[in-house]
Amino acid sequence: MNEHDFLADRFEAHRSHLKAVAYRMLGSLTEADDAVQEAWLRLSRSDTSEVGNLAGWLTTVVGRVCLDMLRSRAARREDPMGEHLPDPIISPANGIDPEHAALLADSVGLALLVVLETLNPAERLAFVLHDMFAVPFEEIAPIVGRTPAAARQMASRARRRVQGAAPTPDPDLTRQREVVEAFLAAAHGGSFDALVAVLDPEVVLRADTGLPGAGLRVVRGAAAVAGQALTFRRFGNSRSTPALVNGLAGLVNTTNGEPVSVMSFTITNGRIAAIDILADPDRLRQLDLAVLDA
Incomplete structure (x- = not known):
């Protein structure tokens, strides 16, 4: 050598x-x-x-x-509004992909x-x-x-x-998933009160749509985020696949097999403290989601 x-x-x-x-x-x-x-x-x-x-x-x-x-x-x-969400690292819901282990050693959530x-x-x-x-x-x-x-x-x-x-996430992944499932059930069921119950009062929702000049759309507070979450009912034909997004409980939402959004949830003290959504079509197409089918 x-x-x-x-x-x-x-x-x-x-x-x-x-x-x-x-x-x-x-x-x-x-x-x-x-x-x-x-x-x-x-x-x-x-x-x-x-x-x-x-x-x-x-x-x-x-x-x-x-x-x-x-x-x-x-x-x-x-344009300072041109900021966007960092790249998500997606792993199967049952555990972090070995290739991602070093990247996420410190639970670097979105x-x-x-x-x-x-x-x-x-x-x-x-x-x-x-x-x-x-x-x-x-x-x-x-x-x-x-x-x-x-x-x-x-x-x-x-x-x-x-x-x-930056809220500190609860370490129990099982509990994280339970909270996310409760959030989804409340959103699809149209229950505003149930949504508020799983949200931290100071919850922050950030969404990156990729629209030129739009930057991050930010919604703050349990009532405002709950109202936004009720719009999820419009997407009844989409499929939500549980995943780990940067090591935390998350979802990959697809329609007709095409990704439409990646959602990451930061659960703190049993409630959702932050929701980060990547819905930029160009960036979503670049994601390797094959790991979710393994």
Whole structure:
């Protein structure tokens, strides 16, 4: 085995970890793959003879690549309403697909990723690298061009925003499914009171339809979300398949075999605290839903 092949093997051993870092940074599976590929190109052009911790070195490289991508994304974004839901990771209802295990090791639900989208690029990097992957601030600081103390403050600000806006999901998947089933039964049965009973008073519903300039449609509060959920009765010919969406109880809704929406539910203290719906036809067509038929 030559040196290039040896380096490639070492890189492949860290690929899943690096993609997990990039997905949390970017919220896009395609862009995460691009960031990991760029990390490989930088590794292949670098002298790593003095690198004692290759995993740590690669993690900071991916972080730097993602930071550049986020800054470029922010510079291109002319319409702040153009925000959309991050890419969902869909697994069968009976368990997370092995290929997705590393990506979802920290139960990175869509509700959390939506909040991460609101952070500025440097804050997002500091929070993701430190709080999710335990990268020391001394290693984060050079990436963002700040002192370790300043990097620590960035992560602290991000942490306060995340804790205040992203609900912590209940860990019991069985209970999550029961709540989702109760929600569906109430919606299809047209029972407003039953819907309100399964919703947290401060529930947030976010829907990404993909319409130009529409951004995320946001509905807040149990009464408003319950009223919106009653419209589900219009889609009586659709089929709802239970699934795990980013490790949480969710649904993939199809009509005539074609996906029409993916729904993720964040259940907190036995009630639905967040509903995230992807209904962008173009993005739905790109999803690999074959795993649900396995």
